[in-house]
Amino acid sequence: MTVLPLEGIRIADFGQIIAVPYTAQMLAWLGAEVILIETQERLTTRIWPPFAANEPGVNRSGGFNMVNSSKMSCTLNLRDPEGVALARRIISVSDIVVENYSSGTMQRMGLGYEDVKRLRPDVIYLSLGAFGRTGPMKDLVGFHSVINLFSGLASVTGHKGSHPRIMGGLFPDAFSGCYCILSLLEAIYHRINTGQGQHIEVAMTEALGTLIPEAVIEYTLDGTEPERVGNRHKGKAPHNVFRCLGDENWVAISVENDAQFKALAQVSGNPRWASDARFANPEARLSHQDDLEPLIQDWTAELHVHEVVCRLQKAGVPAGPVLDSAQVLVDPHMVARGFVQSPDHPEVGPRPLGAFPWTVDGGQPGIPRAAPLLGEHNQKVIQELLQVPDDEYNRLLDIGVIS
């Protein structure tokens, strides 16, 4: 692919923490020019761990660098009216504005959609909120855990007979980000066709709500609340993770039908399982999981996880390793597909990150570049793009408007 799909699109990124930074990052990978507007006085991920070599530093945080790659950084003091004025000038030459401050913050700075529309009538302006920008809970402060707990996702997550658990990986942030990316691409397409910009509002709680249709249907039909079942499944058995050789190793095995179960029995050297009445068909296996799982565990516990996966997959049984995040980044399969990219960063060197989960005609649809140093592109944005003359630039620098 020679021309990236978003070349020529400029984005003013007021994203905080993960969700919107992640959104703008993927658009940057797809060719958009993303100007991240940062304020020295309220840095977040830049000053949070993990740091390269465990040494703190505003350019050394993995949490920042892995959701802000391929962007430009411009540091403005948004508490100063002159800083806001510069932000408005950046917006007036941008196609898209994205933000996930708490409700009302952008408006108070004079950077809300109505203000921005006057500067740029065809602007596409996306606001993401934990609970959205309307409704009685719009002002609730909420991080990923609150969104997880409200949305019902935690309610379907947990070990058998135990309490609701919080999904890992700060999942609500990037998952909401995926809906943001989708709606922005759709809005860009609409603007190409009609010339119209628009406002887009996304609620993280609702993004998560799209994941649990069965539970919503069952509750609204007759008040049934979901049971927590660990890794088990209502229609497949065995369907769980099993310990393998070593301390922290598990294999996931999921059997959907009798043919797969027979293959599992064969591969594990227990062909008699297939003729055991307790395991003879899916219904029988579902009601005898407590008997079946320990038998499988006895087999897997003596083997390396990858050996179990290879043997089962060769026999047509769905299985996979339980990978931790370090293993994900060196997984030979994902590395071979180009999912793992290592942009070279001037201060922390090449660091692997997860790029596009898809390829286009066999290649990655865009290539991540390093995350910007704090304020790295101040001159480029303010002097080259906005044409602010030297003496004015220096004055703004001196009084801390550009910081």
Add this chain to the structure above:
Amino acid sequence: MAGSFCARLMGDAGADVVKVEPPDGDRYRRSGPYPGGSPDPEWSGMFLYLNSNKRGVSLDIEAPGGRAVFLDLVAAADFLVVGENSSKIERLGLRREKLAETNQGLIVTSITPFGLTGPNSSYLGDDLIAISAGGMAYATPGIPDMVGDPDLEPPLRSNTDMAGYLAGVQGAVASVAALLSRKIQGVGCEIDLSIQETVAAVMPFELAHASYHEAKARRPEIFGVMPNAYLPCKDGYVVVMAVMEAHWRNLMDLAGNPDWAQLEVFSSGVERARNWDALEPLLLEWTMAHTGAEIAQLAQDRGIPCFPAYTVGQMVDSPHVIERGFLRDMEGPGGEKFNLPGYPVRMERTPWQLFRSAPKLGEHTSKVLEEWLGYSAEQLEQTGV
């Protein structure tokens, strides 16, 4: 699942989506839940959810007649969305190079457990496999929840097809990006999306730990500053988050400013993390004296981010969800009222709308063949579909 959800999102955005089902119907017609109580392929809740804003055509694409019609449909389409495993995609000849000879603009969006290329591409998978191999199961439970006893708490998935929905959204993202590319370059392309990778792609912070320092381990571990904790309360569980000093002081106010709040060992977030073993039981005295709703009310009034674990019913019935109108109102075959999750994005100019409910099996076969392919009544009869 992933392919169906991806295509639905494209229908939600206004595309004319035609679902091609085998003569015995899509598997989700047999999945339920059934509002009428008994299995009915036209009333499976999951099918209704995954296939609104689509028309439906029934074809046996593995039989010669059906295959010919299918290829005609593909030749007339902008997109082909495929959600099968890679071996089946190869066997059915659904790779773009085979399909695009007469339709250079065709975009094929293929969503498979491990992708179409790479050493594991032939592997079979489902949600459990993807959540495990993508790194999410190992990372669950996630902060501020934590593993209590590693021996009793193996890696965990959610009891829903999370990876399928995630891959559906990412598949739609990839598809619209390809559409924008096609506007520039004039030709379509083949998108090869791996469900394993869609899972890994939504945990950048988890990967950052591995990339910048060290992977988080599956053991009870206190990070950074406290309290940011998931604790039992009188009627359930609650997140108590007061990592900023102002939040902490407000929280101690709520707890009646006990003497221990003044102790040197709790004097900063870092100290409170270091001495969490001593602090946790003290905080538990307070949480166990209140319901989750009380704690949320008290804390949120003072700007402290605390929140209880909601049941599905609490979410569905919350004034917030009702006022925003997030859920779709549905009615079953006997007038049974139920809801489906709605669309999480409000677009000012192109708002989500229900253009049509999910199709009945083969409902639009002749109509689509007439409209897309110009088939005459005679041709329709000959094809026997």
